[in-house]
Structure formats: C-alpha cells, structure tokens
Amino acid sequence: MHANExxxxxxxxxxxxxxxxxxxxxxxxxxxxxDQISAAEAAMASVAELIVEGVDVVITHGNGPQVxxxxxxxxxxxxxxxxxxxxxxxAQTQATLGFILVNALEQSLAxxxxxxxxxxxxxxxRVDRDDPGFAKPSKPIGRYLTRDDAVALMDHGQRFEDRxxxxxxxxxxxxxxxxxxxxxxxSILADQGYVVVxxxxxxxxxxxxxxxxxxxxxxxxxKDLAAALLARSLKADRLVIATDVDNAVIGYGxxxxxxxxEVSVAEARRYADEGHFGSGSMGPKVEAVCRFVESxxxxxxxxxxxxxxxxxxxxxxxxxxxxx
Amino acid sequence: MHANExxxxxxxxxxxxxxxxxxxxxxxxxxxxxDQISAAEAAMASVAELIVEGVDVVITHGNGPQVxxxxxxxxxxxxxxxxxxxxxxxAQTQATLGFILVNALEQSLAxxxxxxxxxxxxxxxRVDRDDPGFAKPSKPIGRYLTRDDAVALMDHGQRFEDRxxxxxxxxxxxxxxxxxxxxxxxSILADQGYVVVxxxxxxxxxxxxxxxxxxxxxxxxxKDLAAALLARSLKADRLVIATDVDNAVIGYGxxxxxxxxEVSVAEARRYADEGHFGSGSMGPKVEAVCRFVESxxxxxxxxxxxxxxxxxxxxxxxxxxxxx
Numbered sequence: 001m002h003a004n005e006x007x008x009x010x011x012x013x014x015x016x017x018x019x020x021x022x023x024x025x026x027x028x029x030x031x032x033x034x035d036q037i038s039a040a041e042a043a044m045a046s047v048a049e050l051i052v053e054g055v056d057v058v059i060t061h062g063n064g065p066q067v068x069x070x071x072x073x074x075x076x077x078x079x080x081x082x083x084x085x086x087x088x089x090x091a092q093t094q095a096t097l098g099f100i101l102v103n104a105l106e107q108s109l110a111x112x113x114x115x116x117x118x119x120x121x122x123x124x125x126r127v128d129r130d131d132p133g134f135a136k137p138s139k140p141i142g143r144y145l146t147r148d149d150a151v152a153l154m155d156h157g158q159r160f161e162d163r164x165x166x167x168x169x170x171x172x173x174x175x176x177x178x179x180x181x182x183x184x185x186x187s188i189l190a191d192q193g194y195v196v197v198x199x200x201x202x203x204x205x206x207x208x209x210x211x212x213x214x215x216x217x218x219x220x221x222x223k224d225l226a227a228a229l230l231a232r233s234l235k236a237d238r239l240v241i242a243t244d245v246d247n248a249v250i251g252y253g254x255x256x257x258x259x260x261x262e263v264s265v266a267e268a269r270r271y272a273d274e275g276h277f278g279s280g281s282m283g284p285k286v287e288a289v290c291r292f293v294e295s296x297x298x299x300x301x302x303x304x305x306x307x308x309x310x311x312x313x314x315x316x317x318x319x320x321x322x323x324x
Numbered sequence: 325m326h327a328n329e330x331x332x333x334x335x336x337x338x339x340x341x342x343x344x345x346x347x348x349x350x351x352x353x354x355x356x357x358x359d360q361i362s363a364a365e366a367a368m369a370s371v372a373e374l375i376v377e378g379v380d381v382v383i384t385h386g387n388g389p390q391v392x393x394x395x396x397x398x399x400x401x402x403x404x405x406x407x408x409x410x411x412x413x414x415a416q417t418q419a420t421l422g423f424i425l426v427n428a429l430e431q432s433l434a435x436x437x438x439x440x441x442x443x444x445x446x447x448x449x450r451v452d453r454d455d456p457g458f459a460k461p462s463k464p465i466g467r468y469l470t471r472d473d474a475v476a477l478m479d480h481g482q483r484f485e486d487r488x489x490x491x492x493x494x495x496x497x498x499x500x501x502x503x504x505x506x507x508x509x510x511s512i513l514a515d516q517g518y519v520v521v522x523x524x525x526x527x528x529x530x531x532x533x534x535x536x537x538x539x540x541x542x543x544x545x546x547k548d549l550a551a552a553l554l555a556r557s558l559k560a561d562r563l564v565i566a567t568d569v570d571n572a573v574i575g576y577g578x579x580x581x582x583x584x585x586e587v588s589v590a591e592a593r594r595y596a597d598e599g600h601f602g603s604g605s606m607g608p609k610v611e612a613v614c615r616f617v618e619s620x621x622x623x624x625x626x627x628x629x630x631x632x633x634x635x636x637x638x639x640x641x642x643x644x645x646x647x648x
Contacts, residue, residue: 082356
C-alpha cells in the first residue's frame with residue numbers, strides 16, 4: 001500500500017452491512033448449496049457496488065434457514081453420529097456462508113476491475129450466563145415435528161412448544177449479545193483494507209464461566225443486535241441492515257401505511273413503542289439500528305440490498321439519525 | 325502494545341504446529357462434540373507450553389474423523405435436506421474445530437497467567453484444475469457402505485471402491501495444494517501477536533476458473549502438505565507436525581527399527597525413497613517436512629504433542645534440517 005493510498009483509506013467511510021439469512025436462500029426458501037451460492041452472488045453484486053463507490057465494507061449475515069438444515073441432519077442421523085450443539089451449527093454456517101460470500105464478492109469486484117482482499121472470521125459473541133432468555137427459551141428454530149418426535153427430543157433436554165396444527169417446534173434462548181469477542185481481529189483486518197465477513201448468525205454464543213473459561217451455549221443471538229454491537233466496536237460510520245423491503249413502514253396494513261424515510265432515533269423509538277413494527281421481523285431491525293445510532297452517534301439504515309448505495313448516501317431507505 | 329514489546333515480538337520464534345484430526349477425537353476414535361472438546365483441551369495444553377516458552381504459534385489441524393461424521397449426516401438426511409459438498413464439510417470443520425481449539429487454548433494460557441488473543445480464519449487452498457488427482461480419485465473417506473448403498477451414491481456421481489469384506493468406500497481426489505489463498509490474513513494477525521488457527525483440514529479446496537472465479541471442489545487436501553505451504557508463506561522458523569509417536573522410525577517392524585533423530589533433508593528423502601515410511605501415515609508427514617526444509621531452509625519436526633517444546637528446541641523428535 002502506498003502512503004497516499006493509506007491516507008485515502010483513512011478518509012473512506014466504513015459501513016457494516018447486515019444481510020438476512022433469508023437473503024441467502026432461493027426465493028422459495030430452498031437452501032441447498034446451489035441456492036445459497038446463487039443468492040450469495042446476487043447479494044454480493046450489490047455489496048460490490050458499495051465497495052466500488054469507495055466504501056470500506058464489513059459484512060455480517062443471518063443463518064436461520066441454514067441452521068434449520070443442520071438441525072434436520074442432527075435429528076435424522078442421531079442414531080449413528082452424535083448430534084452437535086446449536087453453537088456448533090452456528091459456527092458451521094459462519095464458515096460455509098462466509099466461504100461462498102467472499103468467493104462471490106471477489107468475483108463481483110473483479111468484474112468491475114477492483115481487487116480487494118477478503119477474510120472470513122469465526123466469531124464468538126459473549127452472552128451473560130444469567131441472561132433472562134435462558135430461563136424462558138422463546139426463539140423458534142428448526143422444522144415442525146410431530147408430538148412423538150418432539151417428546152423424544154424433549155427427553156434429551158430440548159424444549160418444544162405445541163404450535164397447534166403445524167406441529168411442535170423447538171424453542172431456544174435468545175440472549176442479548178454483550179460483546180463481540182473477536183471484534184479486534186475484524187478491526188485489524190478492516191484497517192488493512194480487507195473486506196471482512198464476521199459475526200455470522202449473530203456470532204457463536206458463548207458464556208464466560210466463573211473460572212474464565214469460554215463455553216459454547218445452545219442459543220440463538222439476533223444477528224441485527226449483534227451487528228449493532230459489532231458496528232459500534234468497529235467505529236463504523238454506518239450500520240446498514242439489508243432486508244427485502246426498501247423501507248420500514250408505519251401503519252403497515254392500514255390505509256395510513258407510510259414508508260419511513262429519515263427519522264430521528266427518538267421518533268423511531270416512539271414508532272416502535274407504538275407497535276408499528278412486527279416483533280419477529282422489522283422490530284428487531286429497528287431496535288438494532290436505534291441502539292447503534294444512540295451508542296455511536298452515527299446513522300443507521302434499513303433498506304433493500306439493491307438500494308444500499310443510495311441508503312448509505314442517506315438518499316433512500318429508512319435512515320435513522322441521531323436526535324438533532 | 326508498547327514499543328519494547330514490539331521489538332521483543334520481532335525476535336520471537338514463529339512455529340506452525342500441525343495437529344492430526346485423530347488427535348481431536350477420543351482415544352477410541354469417537355468424535356462426538358464432547359470427545360472433540362476434551363481432545364482439544366489436551367492438545368492445547370501442550371501448545372500452550374510452547375507459547376509460555378515465548379514462541380509465536382500458528383495452528384493448523386486435520387479433520388478426517390470430523391468430516392466423516394458430516395458425510396454420514398449428508399447421507400442419512402439426503403431425502404429431506406440437500407447434501408452439502410465436501411468443500412463445505414471442510415469449511416464446517418474449520419469453524420467447529422477452530423472454535424473449540426481457541427477456547428481451550430485461551431483457557432490453558434489463562435491458567436498459566438498468559439493472555440494472548442486468538443483468531444480462527446476460514447481458509448481456502450487453491451489447487452490446479454488439471455491436477456492429476458482429479459482424474460484418479462484415490463483418497464478414501466467416510467464410512468464403509470454396502471454395495472447397494474454405494475451404487476445409489478455412485479448414481480449421484482460419487483466414486484466408490486470395493487474394499488472386500490469391509491464393504492465399499494468413497495474415494496475422492498487429493499490434489500496438491502498450490503497456494504494458501506488466505507495466508508495474508510494469517511500473516512497480518514500473527515504479526516500482531518495473535519495465535520491463529522488456519523488452513524484446517526488442509527484448507528477448503530478451490531480451483532480458479534479461467535474467468536477468475538474461485539469455485540469449491542470436492543476433494544481432500546493433505547493437511548501436512550498444506551501446512552508446509554502455509555509455514556513457508558508465513559516465514560515460520562519451524563514446522564512441527566504433531567502426531568501420536570515421538571519419532572519417525574526407519575525399519576519399522578523389523579529388528580533394525582530405529583527412531584530417527586536429527587537428519588538432513590537429503591537423508592530423510594533417501595529413507596522415504598527406500599520405503600521406510602507408510603504411504604498413508606508417516607509418508608506424507610515426512611514429505612511435508614522435507615518440502616518445508618527445502619523451500620524455507622529451516623528445520624521441520626515430527627514428534628508427539630507432549631514433546632513439542634523439546635522438538636522445537638531440536639532436543640527431541642525427528643528433526644529434519646537443511647543439508648549441511
């Protein structure tokens with residue numbers, strides 16, 4: 001790197017882009033390897049646009065459908081090979097999704113004559129041992145099972161809820177992310193000009209035992225909340241949560257439905273308190289963006305993947321800004 | 325980091341330690357999560373000794389038994405979720421083994437009052453598209469199957485060999501590693517004092533297509549040969565291949581059996597040519613060490629995990645040195 005490039009680098013904007021796990025499957029939700037690769041290629045074409053614009057990018061991603069597949073494998077092969085815990089499933093998806101994302105990104109960049117090095121970091125996220133989420137597992141994961149199959153797994157310590165006609169579904173704790181333990185690695189590499197993929201699936205959840213040991217735990221961390229934490233750790237200029245719509249919407253499903261453009265974090269919080277955003281989908285994204293804006297004092301964006309360049313410029317999407 | 329620490333760091337010895345995948349299972353070969361974690365703890369206790377001695381360590385590892393488990397899961401769940409290719413299985417084991425190795429290492433170090441940051445890098449290894457290995461798959465992987473089960477998978481393009489009474493076994497290409505594509509990441513982090521786990525299972529095998537795209541391929545890369553390449557890329561002072569014996573042995577199984585101590589690379593090559601080392605076990609380790617010594621001009625060591633501190637000092641184990 002030449003000295004003037006180093007200077008230029010310092011002045012570049014750093015953006016953390018969070019992709020949904022559903023953005024990494026086929027449109028119909030199929031999550032075979034080919035489906036995931038095609039989706040990664042489409043997603044990285046958009047992210048490459050941002051990089052070509054001169055933005056330094058760190059990427060994180062969800063992993064719901066991909067972990068779903070791994071849980072089915074655990075289940076169907078349990079009599080022959082030992083199932084692996086949920087934290088291992090998360091680690092596995094960090095590796096496979098990271099692998100296909102960087103391959104696709106490097107290719108998209110090369111097509112535009114840009115060369116950037118990439119890195120995929122297996123990332124641990126610390127949660128509290130006494131997080132209330134552990135007492136009351138509430139995050140549904142995996143496929144619906146019959147009562148008998150659910151009972152068999154409940155005998156092995158898993159928790160299931162009866163979801164009526166669709167069947168029984170496993171629920172796991174979703175504790176608050178407290179610290180992205182490997183954020184320092186991401187920071188060093190981003191400073192060196194690498195495009196880094198990190199904290200996939202919210203990070204591999206670990207607790208620190210009283211003796212200092214880190215231990216993986218069976219839990220799911222909200223990837224957007226983890227992204228907010230990582231963005232702050234990295235001193236990112238923007239957190240962009242890429243989703244399947246261009247904007248968060250207030251009054252969704254009513255005649256007064258209105259896409260949100262630029263709003264202060266106080267306004268965004270007020271809309272959230274009024275129940276404008278779904279608890280399973282847009283709600284956590286708005287919460288994550290608000291946390292980033294409040295802690296970092298910089299804007300957070302919710303928009304579609306194809307819209308992220310305009311979103312980062314503040315020209316499109318839902319842009320949550322610090323209170324004026 | 326203080327300036328004097330930076331100076332001290334430059335003077336430290338850098339060692340690449342390669343662990344066998346079998347060292348990361350229970351003694352009886354069981355490879356459940358608990359077995360792997362216990363084995364990782366034992367292995368990292370030895371590696372921590374090396375770090376406490378003031379050595380900078382990079383870790384790589386095999387993944388045979390762990391990939392074996394993933395292949396069984398692929399097989400038994402194929403009617404419900406799409407199987408993932410072998411390169412993805414490799415990536416998955418980089419994440420899970422890396423995760424448990426760094427947790428165990430940080431703990432071992434903490435017990436000795438030493439704090440070092442760690443990183444796990446999802447690592448791609450480039451192989452040649454026209455490697456002769458692709459024409460003649462020869463590396464056996466996974467469990468033995470009945471003829472009928474093998475035929476069903478052969479209909480899906482997999483290659484199997486009839487191994488007589490034990491059954492049929494899948495064989496895959498084992499191409500030469502040509503380039504550790506993510507070695508730059510490892511180098512940056514090692515320079516910053518991180519203990520890095522990289523190139524697990526020899527790296528995720530990829531080929532570069534004529535248009536520049538990287539594509540994962542169904543192959544197995546010898547982890548020791550990849551380790552030799554990585555050690556050279558990192559300008560390591562020593563490559564240490566940790567195995568289950570203290571020394572390579574010549575005349576193994578004969579009355580003239582003799583453990584090898586310090587030998588020149590020319591001598592080691594001569595013993596290899598004379599067939600002293602098994603083609604499936606010690607042979608590739610000797611080959612890997614010879615390649616490192618020849619290309620880097622520094623010693624390579626084959627010894628047991630519990631012996632690595634003495635091995636690095638040249639006081640124990642089989643130490644292959646440049647020709648005098």
